[in-house]
Amino acid sequence: AQTVTQSQPEMSVQEAETVTLSCTYDTSESDYYLFWYKQPPSRQMILVIRQEAYKQQNATENRFSVNFQKAAKSFSLKISDSQLGDAAMYFCASYRQGGSEKLVFGKGTKLTVNP
């Protein structure tokens, strides 16, 4: 079974600074995808960034980037130049290609951005 672990229930960062959110996962498969989703107070979750396991290059999306350490099964999210609008719950998730058609989510990290 897939498991995703987020060990930081809460994090805070000063506006304009950088913060890293941690995630570890456990899958025995070689073909899988990893994701970070953001859930603002409106409750609607949106995809922040996606990483294919077969790609060695870390994914980046503007101020968001990941540090994908396949051997360590680690997948952290780095937010640069943090903005007030980044305040939200962040969920790490995994999807196993060819397995059950569902995303498995971690318990989330609540990010607070201080002005």
Added chain:
Amino acid sequence: GAGVSQSPSNKVTEKGKDVELRCDPISGHTALYWYRQSLGQGLEFLIYFQGNSAPDKSGLPSDRFSAERTGGSVSTLTIQRTQQEDSAVYLCASSPLRLNTGELFFGEGSRLTVL
């Protein structure tokens, strides 16, 4: 609208009553998912539909929970004889076909409170 629509947004009910939660996915999306989000517990998978069939019902917590989807579109999640532990936000998501890109499009959820 263009997004996933869920209703009601908030529902307060008494223990023992039945409730129905509705999800209207993005037009043309064949895959539909229900997740439950309890405080501090992340997202718990409930059920997945591909068209009108449900290949994976493994996450339904008990036989009090059921879901159906008609016309490959609208889905209803029904909880019978509600209990206080059913209190949570129920999130619906859809995706175009299979989850090969991993992006789910979420609604804003239905917050259920059982008194």
